[in-house]
Amino acid sequence: MNHSPATEQDDWDLLSATSHSQAALSELFRRHSDFVFRMVLARLQDHHMAEDITQEVFMALARRRKPRWRHAKFRTWLYKVANNQAIDQIRKQRRSLISFPAEPPTAETDASRDGAQFFENRRELEQVFKALADLPKRQQQVATLRLLEGLSTEETATTLSISSGSVKTHLYRASQALNQRFNHSTGEQT
Numbered sequence: 254m255n256h257s258p259a260t261e262q263d264d265w266d267l268l269s270a271t272s273h274s275q276a277a278l279s280e281l282f283r284r285h286s287d288f289v290f291r292m293v294l295a296r297l298q299d300h301h302m303a304e305d306i307t308q309e310v311f312m313a314l315a316r317r318r319k320p321r322w323r324h325a326k327f328r329t330w331l332y333k334v335a336n337n338q339a340i341d342q343i344r345k346q347r348r349s350l351i352s353f354p355a356e357p358p359t360a361e362t363d364a365s366r367d368g369a370q371f372f373e374n375r376r377e378l379e380q381v382f383k384a385l386a387d388l389p390k391r392q393q394q395v396a397t398l399r400l401l402e403g404l405s406t407e408e409t410a411t412t413l414s415i416s417s418g419s420v421k422t423h424l425y426r427a428s429q430a431l432n433q434r435f436n437h438s439t440g441e442q443t
Contacts, residue, residue, distance in 0.1 A: 264327040271315045282311050288328065288402065289335045295397040296339045298386050306342055310335045329412045332398070384434050391415075392427035399424050 264284065270277035289310050294303035313334065385393050391413075398409045399420070406424075410417045 268314060268317070268327075271317070278311060278315050281314065285328070285331055286311065289331065291401060292332060292335050292397065293339050295382065295385060295393070295401065296336065297342065298382065302342065306335070306338050310338050313338065325411070326408065328404075329408060332412045380435075384431050387434075388427050388430055392423045392430070395420055395423040396427040396431070 264281065267277045267281050271281065286307055290303055290307045293306045293310075294300065297303055297306070310331075385396060388396065394413055395409060398404045398412060399406070404412065406417050406420050409420045413420070415423075
């Protein structure tokens with residue numbers, strides 16, 4: 254999701270206000286918690302841990318006095334904060350990836366959804382996250398940012414501190430691996 258320049262500035266202003274305004278923190282959480290949760294879940298593969306780290310990220314935002322990255326896009330900066338929290342958690346627990354959670358990630362359930370369709374989407378999402386977890390780390394990061402979060406090639410490159418060409422290469426390789434896996438699992442010939 255791309256934000257307009259006005260929204261970007263508003264996000265930075267809200268961040269600056271979090272030290273003295275619970276409402277500002279709540280608004281940042283409302284706007285960006287799903288993004289943080291999905292990114293952390295893709296990294297850690299543990300639903301409950303992703304929820305905890307999402308909360309920790311926003312508590313850390315409230316403790317920050319002055320953001321140092323105001324020249325960057327807010328989501329790029331927020332991705333780095335969340336990724337660092339996830340890495341810290343991995344280091345604390347001395348493990349790289351945790352097995353896939355019993356409950357796959359979902360957006361808040363929409364009351365208008367058909368129940369069968371909702372569960373089919375959950376199964377598909379679970380398969381995608383399992384396939385992503387099997388990719389090499391950099392391919393996993395690029396695929397998550399480009400395909401699941403909708404970041405542009407340039408935004409992904411900035412977020413991961415790699416070149417745009419590297420993003421394209423990792424995305425191509427990830428796409429090939431995912432296509433091969435899903436074509437193989439459905440019995441299609443490639």
